[in-house]
């Protein structure tokens with residue numbers, strides 16, 4: 001924090017936080033009794049709170065930070081744009097950074113993706129993908145194709161459509177009467193797979209399960225939605241090689257659109273620019289957000305092929321328009337930040353760096369298998385999940401009421417790193433530009449926190 005700034009009174013802010021703010025995914029009864037971290041600043045890979053404590057940003061401010069905080073190039077791009085205009089609508093008109101960003105994105109996307117539709121959150125990007133796929137089949141003369149296939153334990157965001165295609169029960173069951181019902185297929189969660197065998201055997205088994213579902217339902221199915229390569233919110237679950245490509249082939253075979261939700265995996269997080277790049281897959285629709293602006297501003301995208309886009313073209317009277325748009329669609333400040341972020345990623349050869357540092361993380365993660373309650377260690381690039389279990393032999397999970405993941409994260413906070421668990425899975429997702437020394441410090445805290453909590 002810069003010293004010329006007035007000192008902030010923690011107690012006063014905490015009281016106002018308690019009195020006026022309702023926090024996301026938070027049981028407020030418990031939260032207001034606690035001692036909340038109130039962030040006042042950030043620098044590089046660190047966050048600072050109003051009391052002057054510093055913490056590593058160990059989950060990239062919920063999976064989105066790329067270069068760190070207060071990145072001069074992105075700061076400057078936003079200031080530069082601010083000198084011109086902050087926002088004007090995309091309804092019926094265009095704006096300079098939104099056009100230039102779309103061009104840039106299409107050149108970076110898996111080949112075949114051609115048109116960018118902007119919004120402002122991962123959930124809205126998914127909502128748009130669902131409506132696009134649904135409407136596409138109406139224009140193609142197959143209005144009976146209305147259903148969606150989704151993976152068990154999938155997460156796609158918190159709006160009604162996105163929750164509908166989500167499959168994590170705790171986020172869903174309260175609202176079930178509000179939601180449409182997708183068709184579920186098992187996700188290849190190898191650690192708890194119903195069959196034994198190597199990755200090839202697993203891939204074949206799970207693709208076979210999907211094919212059976214497609215055979216039964218393809219005539220009524222608009223699209224399949226999947227988090228490519230890593231299923232995130234279910235616990236950072238990495239799919240075996242060949243599965244994603246197999247899904248693409250089956251979608252094509254059964255004439256079902258494939259939506260790849262890259263909100264979490266996009267923009268370098270898994271060690272390729274997009275997770276789909278690992279298997280040279282082009283989905284029909286790709287959603288992304290989070291890292292697009294480097295973790296600065298809320299811009300999300302739903303990107304479609306020309307085949308989809310062209311199905312919406314027609315005379316005004318045909319009513320083939322895509323009736324969707326948000327107030328802040330194509331926001332100039334956000335698009336300017338995104339351009340600066342992507343330029344910087346290129347300039348710094350960041351994807352290569354992520355691959356290098358991922359190898360370092362992988363080597364360090366081997367040590368974690370010494371901890372007797374670490375059941376499974378999962379990593380793809382800078383997405384890391386450590387599944388904690390009571391008993392490694394039987395893979396018995398901790399009771400959710402024990403909140404072992406929360407306990408680990410509380411200890412990590414005391415040791416100087418902010419992370420957030422997913423149930424019994426401890427998640428580590430550092431900013432992509434973290435250096436080896438920074439990763440070393442963060443992994444030390446991670447190790448110590450897990451050790452102290454699970455072996456005490």
Ligand code: PMP
Pocket residue numbers: 063121122123124126155156157158227232233261262263264265289290
């Ligand atoms: N899809 C996936 C795969 C996600 O991981 C998330 C958020 N973690 C979302 C969608 C929703 O994104 P947002 O929180 O920006 O709405």
